[in-house]
Amino acid sequence: MKAIALLLGILALPLRGAEIPASMSAIPAGSYIPMFGETKKARQVDAFLLDQTPVTNAQFLSFVTNHPEWRRSNVKRLFADEGYLRQWAGDLELGPDSPPDAPVVRVSWFAARAYLKSVGKRLPTEDEWEYAARADDTRADASSDPAFLAKILKWYGQPNRGTLADPKTAEADVHGVRALHGLTWEWVEDFNNQMVTGAARDDASLNRGLFCAGGAATAKDIANYAAFMRYAFRSSLEGAYTVDLLGFRGAKDITPTQP
Numbered sequence: 001m002k003a004i005a006l007l008l009g010i011l012a013l014p015l016r017g018a019e020i021p022a023s024m025s026a027i028p029a030g031s032y033i034p035m036f037g038e039t040k041k042a043r044q045v046d047a048f049l050l051d052q053t054p055v056t057n058a059q060f061l062s063f064v065t066n067h068p069e070w071r072r073s074n075v076k077r078l079f080a081d082e083g084y085l086r087q088w089a090g091d092l093e094l095g096p097d098s099p100p101d102a103p104v105v106r107v108s109w110f111a112a113r114a115y116l117k118s119v120g121k122r123l124p125t126e127d128e129w130e131y132a133a134r135a136d137d138t139r140a141d142a143s144s145d146p147a148f149l150a151k152i153l154k155w156y157g158q159p160n161r162g163t164l165a166d167p168k169t170a171e172a173d174v175h176g177v178r179a180l181h182g183l184t185w186e187w188v189e190d191f192n193n194q195m196v197t198g199a200a201r202d203d204a205s206l207n208r209g210l211f212c213a214g215g216a217a218t219a220k221d222i223a224n225y226a227a228f229m230r231y232a233f234r235s236s237l238e239g240a241y242t243v244d245l246l247g248f249r250g251a252k253d254i255t256p257t258q259p
Contacts, residue, residue, distance in 0.1 A: 024049040025176040026254065032131045032141070045131045050124060051249035053167040053178050054186065055115065057088075058100035060107065063115045065092060070111055079110040083242040102164040103184050103247040109239040112187045112248040121250030123189040126234070128251060130227070133180045135173040143227075152226040155182045164245075187248040191234040 020026050027050050031042040064071045064085075071091040075084055083106050089095025098104075107115075109123075116122055124132070136142040143149070167179040180186070237243075 020049060023052055024250075024252065025052050027128070027132050027175055027177075028140075030131065030140075032127075032134065032143075034127070034130065043127055043131075045127050047254045048124070048128055049252040049254055050128070050132055050175075050177055051121070051251070052172070052176055053170075054103035054184060054247045054249045055112075056101055056167075057094050057098045057104045060104040060115060061092065061094060061100075063118060067114070067118065070114060075111070077240070079240055080108040081240050081242055084108060084111070085242075087244075097163060099163065099166070101166040101168070103167055103179070105164070105184055105245055105247045106242040107187075107246070107248065108242050109187050109191065109237070113189075116248075116250045119250065121252050123187055123248060124251035126188045126190050126193055129180075129186065129188045130230075132175065132177060135175055135177070135180075137171055137173055140174055149226050152181045153229075156226060156229055184245045184247040185230075185233060185243065187246065188234065191237055 027045075027048055029045060029047040031044050033042050068074055069076075072085045072088065073091050085104075085106055087095075087097050087106055089098075094100060113123060134141045134143040136145070136148055139145075164183060167183055170179040170183060172178050173180070237246075
């Protein structure tokens with residue numbers, strides 16, 4: 001019994017002993033069943049830190065000010081397409097369509113990674129993002145609630161959302177994270193892993209049923225069409241792509257402080 005208690009204490013240590021920045025939330029370790037796969041084997045997710053809100057225009061402006069190579073007129077096309085930050089008024093001017101506190105969008109995967117590296121963070125993995133995104137304001141996992149899924153799908157179906165709002169005005173989930181749904185899409189580190197490489201399945205083959213509308217038929221839960229849309233959207237991306245409503249937020253590994 002003492003050994004079990006000691007083990008449990010060690011497992012809990014990362015959340016108890018870690019230094020957690022005020023702008024991030026600790027997501028406890030656990031498991032979830034991905035939407036796609038040939039079996040119902042659960043995926044383990046280690047505890048990690050996640051930004052409570054997406055990176056904003058003001059934050060990204062500070063980054064490009066200090067890193068001229070990532071300004072709109074300087075960035076190499078290898079790392080960002082022609083739409084990069086086109087909603088801004090200029091290289092160092094946000095303009096009326098990009099409020100300082102609104103999420104920055106039209107940022108490529110390469111640019112997002114460069115920004116996060118500059119502040120000592122990284123992009124969340126797809127597993128981390130999907131695991132955290134199951135939460136609502138009272139439950140760590142609301143993914144089986146039809147009302148929760150319907151709310152997400154309603155947002156996905158809105159054709160024009162106008163100027164983006166400050167994500168801090170969004171309702172916080174049970175972890176204190178805001179706007180994982182309802183404001184923007186978000187980059188993840190391994191954004192095209194599920195559909196392209198087959199890495200999330202038991203084999204390494206390319207499953208043609210995962211593409212286009214047919215992919216919904218291979219989902220773990222066909223009712224969870226909101227998740228399918230996320231996987232399908234990610235599979236269409238390339239690292240240099242920029243999209244009107246595609247932003248990002250940071251993550252970090254949890255490192256216990258020394259006693």
